[in-house]
Amino acid sequence: MxxxxxxxxxxxxxxxxxxxxxxxxxxxxxxxxxxxxxxxxxxxxxxxxxxxxxxxxxxxxxxxxxxxxxxxxxxxxxxxxxxxxxxxxxxxxxxxxxxxxxxxxxxxxxxxxxxxxxxxxxxxxxxxxxxxxxxxxxxxxxxxxxxxxxxxxxxxxxxxxxxxxxxxxxxxxxxxxxxxRPFSCAAWIASIHRGVDVARAAGLARVAGCTGATSEAVVQKMYALPDHAMLDMGDFAGGLLKYISAHPVPHVTIGGGIGKVCKLAQGAADLHSGRSQVDFDALARAFDAPELRDMRTALEVLAHLGPRFGDWVARMALAEVRRRLPPEVGADVVVIDRSGVVVGRA
Incomplete structure (x- = not known):
């Protein structure tokens, strides 16, 4: 909170x-x-x-x-x-x-x-x-x-x-x-919109929205994307997806750290730590692993469950992304750890 x-x-x-x-x-x-x-x-x-x-x-x-x-x-x-x-x-x-x-x-x-x-x-x-x-x-x-x-x-x-x-x-x-207005989200959201507009005008086949600099570097290198394909999504996954839904692009990649992407996988649109949290009770039920209830970070869960958790986060996040986009927009998700290693893709 x-x-x-x-x-x-x-x-x-x-x-x-x-x-x-x-x-x-x-x-x-x-x-x-x-x-x-x-x-x-x-x-x-x-x-x-x-x-x-x-x-x-x-x-x-x-x-x-x-x-x-x-x-x-x-x-x-x-x-x-x-x-x-x-x-x-x-x-x-x-x-x-x-x-x-x-x-x-x-x-x-x-x-x-x-x-x-x-x-x-x-x-x-x-x-x-x-x-x-x-x-x-x-x-x-x-x-x-x-x-x-x-x-x-x-x-x-x-x-x-x-x-x-x-x-x-x-x-x-x-x-x-x-x-x-101090700490307003409006300026950031407006920049996301302008980024999508520029990408559409340039006819780009793929754009990417990432939660931070590390995931952005990984995704940009992975797909050899130009700078103007990289949208400064930050915590505003919902804002990006809503705008793309109304202004479609051929394909969007969502990239991020496992904690933030896990929140997206669980339905959060705003990934800021002050406005959404990983639901560890839900993770415990999903993996039939009661011990997850006592964990405090998604990285801790990843260390405990291994690669299957990263893949699960990617799959569930992709389902959430597709739920928010029209069928003609392609999508994929890339999940990384703090060091920039890819731990999940879907």
Whole structure:
């Protein structure tokens, strides 16, 4: 059972919200009322959010504002990142550019087409809304080039799923609500969805979802899979299988350590240790071995029962996977121990 936090966790702001607030500060410096230390924007669901301006530069026909991202109490890789938006009114229409540290989309399947800066649709809409409101208030044309940058963004992106999704050169500017909710599963699930979308667009014959780095390395080598076939499933087996059920691929491999895959075999969709547990009473009944009730880990059961337990886990997990997928999606399961040795396949 997961422990409740001792205090209410503090929410934060997405990169998209920060970029939007920076755009507003830059436009205020250009068009009026002038330089400011703080700005308030309206988020997609109607809430307001207040941001401190860390830096502001104004030149002839352009301005750049910088905001330091506050992700609240979420362990976000971009917490503390310096997000800058430069606006240069003029030209024709609204054009988005990827500045230093913001990636470019190189593969189909994402919400933004290849060749475009990795600024997602909702942040684009938020920035367009700010530009439209400011232009209307100051009698200006709705034409501008908007460039978003993230200091050290290329290095930070290597800690994300961007390289695997075909986003090169930096981070994505993300956010559907503007708010980062601490320890939310939504961001992880969204990344799984985007991974499936990219794999489908690439026409891959097989994708793989694994519970961790060790099982991922084993499965990728086993099937010689490219990086963009590897989906960052983590504990969210149910989320991956649900999305593939609605967006089928030819074949999916599920790989993982014997403890987590055993929980999947017993019907769990979320494999996190705080939200599901191996049922040792059920194992004792399945193997007619009462002594299993006193064991504490699946590895202990494996040591006691030997290879038949690994094979049983793989078979039962595969049955659970197939139960959640349409018949046209092929599936297999690979089970490993802590050292990466395969102990069960089905």
């Amino acid at each position: 997961s422990r409740r936090p001792d205090r209410e966790l503090r929410r934060g702001w997405t990169t998209g919200a920060c970029a939007t607030a920076a755009l507003k500060a830059a436009l205020m410096a250009l068009w009026g009322p002038g330089r400011t230390d703080r700005v308030t924007i309206i988020l997609p669901r109607g809430e307001s959010a207040d941001f401190a301006i860390d830096a502001l530069e104004v030149g002839e026909g352009w301005a750049t504002a910088t905001i330091i991202k506050d992700a609240g109490d979420d362990p976000d890789v971009t917490h503390g990142a310096r997000i800058s938006t430069r606006v240069e009114p003029g030209g024709e229409g609204i054009r988005f550019r990827a500045g230093t540290g913001v990636g470019t989309v190189t593969r189909p399947g994402l919400p933004i087409p290849p060749g475009e800066p990795a600024i997602n649709p909702v942040p684009r809409q938020m920035m367009e809304d700010v530009l439209r409101d400011m232009a209307a208030a100051h009698g200006r044309a709705l034409d501008a080039e908007i460039t978003v940058s993230v200091a050290e963004g290329a290095a930070l992106a290597r800690k994300t799923w961007n390289p695997r999704l075909g986003i090169e050169g930096g981070l994505s500017i993300l956010g559907t609500t503007g708010i980062v």
